[in-house]
Amino acid sequence: MGTLYEDIIDYGGEVFGKEHLETLRECVQCGKCTGGCPSGRNTAFRTRKLMQMALVDMREEIFNAPELWFCSTCYTCYERCPKGVKVTDVIRTIRNLAAKEGHMSVPHRMIGVYVMKTGHAVPIGPAQMELREAVGLESQPPTAQKHKDQLEQVQTIFKTTGYDAMIDFDWDTMNLKGMDKGGKK
Amino acid sequence: MTEYPTEYAYFLGCITPNRYPGIEAATKKIFKEFGIETKEMMGASCCPAPGVFGSFDMHTWLPVAARNLAIAEEMDLEIYVTCNGCYGSLQEADHLLRENPKLKEKTNKILGKFGREYKGTTKVNHSIVVLHDFIGLDKLKERITKPMNDVNVAVHYGCHFLKPREVRGHGSSETPYILEDLVKVTGAKDVDYKDKLMCCGAGGGNRTADSVQSLEWMRQKLVSAIEVGCDCMVHPCAFCHLQLDRGQAEMEKPFGVFFNFPILFATQFLGLAMGLSEKEVGLDAQTTKMPEKLLK
Numbered sequence: 001m002g003t004l005y006e007d008i009i010d011y012g013g014e015v016f017g018k019e020h021l022e023t024l025r026e027c028v029q030c031g032k033c034t035g036g037c038p039s040g041r042n043t044a045f046r047t048r049k050l051m052q053m054a055l056v057d058m059r060e061e062i063f064n065a066p067e068l069w070f071c072s073t074c075y076t077c078y079e080r081c082p083k084g085v086k087v088t089d090v091i092r093t094i095r096n097l098a099a100k101e102g103h104m105s106v107p108h109r110m111i112g113v114y115v116m117k118t119g120h121a122v123p124i125g126p127a128q129m130e131l132r133e134a135v136g137l138e139s140q141p142p143t144a145q146k147h148k149d150q151l152e153q154v155q156t157i158f159k160t161t162g163y164d165a166m167i168d169f170d171w172d173t174m175n176l177k178g179m180d181k182g183g184k185k
Numbered sequence: 186m187t188e189y190p191t192e193y194a195y196f197l198g199c200i201t202p203n204r205y206p207g208i209e210a211a212t213k214k215i216f217k218e219f220g221i222e223t224k225e226m227m228g229a230s231c232c233p234a235p236g237v238f239g240s241f242d243m244h245t246w247l248p249v250a251a252r253n254l255a256i257a258e259e260m261d262l263e264i265y266v267t268c269n270g271c272y273g274s275l276q277e278a279d280h281l282l283r284e285n286p287k288l289k290e291k292t293n294k295i296l297g298k299f300g301r302e303y304k305g306t307t308k309v310n311h312s313i314v315v316l317h318d319f320i321g322l323d324k325l326k327e328r329i330t331k332p333m334n335d336v337n338v339a340v341h342y343g344c345h346f347l348k349p350r351e352v353r354g355h356g357s358s359e360t361p362y363i364l365e366d367l368v369k370v371t372g373a374k375d376v377d378y379k380d381k382l383m384c385c386g387a388g389g390g391n392r393t394a395d396s397v398q399s400l401e402w403m404r405q406k407l408v409s410a411i412e413v414g415c416d417c418m419v420h421p422c423a424f425c426h427l428q429l430d431r432g433q434a435e436m437e438k439p440f441g442v443f444f445n446f447p448i449l450f451a452t453q454f455l456g457l458a459m460g461l462s463e464k465e466v467g468l469d470a471q472t473t474k475m476p477e478k479l480l481k
Contacts, residue, residue, distance in 0.1 A: 012243070014244075014288065015243045015244065015247060015281060015288065016243075016281070017284070017285065038383050038384050038386070039391070039402075041402075041405075042398060042401055042402055042405075043398060066395075069391070069395075070395065071389050072344070072384045072386060072387065072388035072389040072391040072399075072402075073235065073236035073239070073240070073344070073388050073389035074348070074383075074384035074388060074389075075344055075345070075349050075358075076344075076348070076384075078348065078349055079350060079359075088349075091240075092236075092239050092240050092243065093243070095240040095241065096240065096241065096242055099240075100242070104241065105393075105394060107393045107394065108241065108390055108393055108394065111234070111237055111238075111241075111393065112238075112241070115231050115233060115238075115249075119230040119231060120199040120203065120230065120231045121199050121231045121233065121234055121237070122199035122200050122203050122231075122427075123199070124203040128203050128204060128206070131206050131207075131470055132202070132209075134464070135206050135207050135210035135464075135466070135467045136465075137202075137209060137210055141197055141202040141203075141209075142225050142226075142227045142228070143197060143202065143226075143228065143229050143230065144228055144229065144230040144231075147227065147228050149228075150227070150228030150230070151230075152299075153228070153252060153301070154249060154252070156295075156298055156299055157245065157248045157249050157252065157295055158245060160248075160295050160298065161242065161244050161245040163241075163245040166242060167241075
């Protein structure tokens, strides 16, 4: 484990490219990101502060702040940054690092549960099948939820990358570990 | 006249087919009307949501998106979508994989476990861009049988339709025009409002992390549209639709108010103007109800 900045470049760089995330170093703390942030208008989330905290390696403070999860990834800051800092992708990478260290709420973990169980973050049920029939569509779309062999491919990806272990997914109960005993974390 | 495919693979995602099938029905019907054929993507999964899975583990987000792209490649077709989340995920994944051969190799190692491969041979289109750029405003105008005269529309873009502009390629995200053009073609008035370019509040796991806080941004946005006399909101995103429509019911308890401000996906709005019924485009089955003005 290096500094938070180094970890951002290493972990996120593999997907976004190192140069893309190294733009973080260009931040001059002008605050244009915070000024246009819809979350900042309503919550204690301050984009400029987050960028500075990342640069001075305040890993634990960032990872433990609920505000880290109040960014809606709207890209307003990303588009407007006069120094070309790829802010939204820096934030997504920081969230990845936080999640890897266990900083992930139960509702957020549950989104992964739905996808591993059905292939979809928002699965279909009987009531929605009726809605489909009412507009003349087949009751169930031919997606991964309908085709077991296709769903297994999606599950293979989650197993291969270790996403299942990251959220404490239990393949026997097809739920988060301990949820049958009233939940955890 | 731009050459464009007359057959597409429709990437459904989750919310369109599983919560608001009226969006799927309206889009398929309109495309058919203009001679565009829609093929189903057998086995497609969640895109997966860019602000959510991209925030939790991008190394899982990418291969799941690549698998969806590979399904369209196997069909030898370009993709169209009806959700900005799907647009965001699939187009971004395609962009990243095209730019980085090492990343493509790593991703294909995972897809190879079940005999699939991402090649980089499809293209991800938003259905609204297909309507605007390919079918075109002239052809659309010819089919308007129930003009939306006297209807004031608040256009809502959502975020991942326009941003990041370096990937989306629809010009400035501060001065957009695509939805405005589509609204005006029906005879309706596109009305500017204070929070027009603001996010609906749902993305990035925000709706899941703190729903009341996320609903508060939406409340502000809706108020700013209602204040200037808008009759409804027209948008291009199934996920925004969930927040803006169902969210209005969820707002009732914490805020003690129900706006019943009509929310329409762009093809539902166009569908009404082209003579489709409220029921045919699923608008009778949602939280916010359509006023007579939109249905006459």
